[in-house]
Amino acid sequence: MIRLSIPLRQALSRLSLPVLIAAALGTMLLGKADTALVERGRMAVADTLAPIYALIAEPAGALRSAVQELRSLADLRAENARLREENDRLHRWQAAALALEAENGLLRRQLNYVPEAPASFHTARVVADAGGTYARAVLLAIQPGTSIRKGQVALDERGLAGRVTEVGSRSARALLVTDLNSRIPVTLEGSRARAMMTGTNGDRPRLQFWPEGTPPREGERVVTSAEAGVFPAGLPVGVVRWSEGGAAEVELFARLGRLDLLRIFDFGMTGILPPEAVARPEPRARR
Numbered sequence: 001m002i003r004l005s006i007p008l009r010q011a012l013s014r015l016s017l018p019v020l021i022a023a024a025l026g027t028m029l030l031g032k033a034d035t036a037l038v039e040r041g042r043m044a045v046a047d048t049l050a051p052i053y054a055l056i057a058e059p060a061g062a063l064r065s066a067v068q069e070l071r072s073l074a075d076l077r078a079e080n081a082r083l084r085e086e087n088d089r090l091h092r093w094q095a096a097a098l099a100l101e102a103e104n105g106l107l108r109r110q111l112n113y114v115p116e117a118p119a120s121f122h123t124a125r126v127v128a129d130a131g132g133t134y135a136r137a138v139l140l141a142i143q144p145g146t147s148i149r150k151g152q153v154a155l156d157e158r159g160l161a162g163r164v165t166e167v168g169s170r171s172a173r174a175l176l177v178t179d180l181n182s183r184i185p186v187t188l189e190g191s192r193a194r195a196m197m198t199g200t201n202g203d204r205p206r207l208q209f210w211p212e213g214t215p216p217r218e219g220e221r222v223v224t225s226a227e228a229g230v231f232p233a234g235l236p237v238g239v240v241r242w243s244e245g246g247a248a249e250v251e252l253f254a255r256l257g258r259l260d261l262l263r264i265f266d267f268g269m270t271g272i273l274p275p276e277a278v279a280r281p282e283p284r285a286r287r
Contacts, residue, residue: 119267122264124141126262139172150164158253161177162174163182177254178200178202189223194225207240219239
């Protein structure tokens with residue numbers, strides 16, 4: 001190893017910066033003087049480094065692919081764990097449902113239970129949001145000769161939507177449960193308390209007249225009651241939601257804002273709304 005004297009090292013350190021500046025200026029002047037020469041030199045360097053870049057790019061791409069595969073495997077492992085947990089939970093629910101079904105069958109046999117006949121229904125397409133006398137009603141297109149009568153129950157695929165109030169030869173009108181004139185006896189499924197669901201012309205009907213000491217609970221399911229023979233018991237309606245003003249409202253299962261088809265059921269109910277007549281509607285408020 002060559003050892004340089006201290007004065008020589010100091011001289012070299014002082015000269016390194018001027019030499020680098022001179023080399024940079026010379027390179028710039030050379031590039032300005034002969035651009036073709038600089039371009040050929042740059043391309044020669046690029047041609048020399050290109051194979052090296054290619055050799056480096058292949059393992060880098062393989063490494064990226066391997067990392068992506070590892071991430072995919074980790075995601076699949078997590079997804080499989082989630083699916084196994086969900087499958088175990090469904091198996092537990094299935095076992096509980098089978099046990100309840102067996103118990104229900106045993107109780108029915110002991111009580112000589114006679115099941116109700118299934119209700120007949122017709123499917124009708126919603127063709128217009130018919131206003132007219134009612135604020136919240138829809139017009140249904142029906143085939144001539146279809147046996148639809150006033151008072152029959154209208155449901156969508158999720159829950160109770162309303163009740164038929166007018167019938168023509170090719171159309172019918174259904175009053176929705178959100179209309180101000182709608183009054184539906186319901187049952188709070190958790191406490192089994194009875195209440196009345198009244199329309200408000202808004203998106204959520206309100207609950208009224210529940211028994212003292214059993215107020216509706218947030219999130220409690222609401223189903224129809226068989227009071228007065230108006231609706232059959234157990235039709236899904238919605239869940240309880242308390243408003244900011246302290247009113248008990250029902251968030252409906254039925255999507256009344258996007259109705260396309262309604263099923264009109266004949267449960268054979270006459271009750272306080274017989275098929276031959278409906279209650280006189282209250283006048284719509286002026287805006």
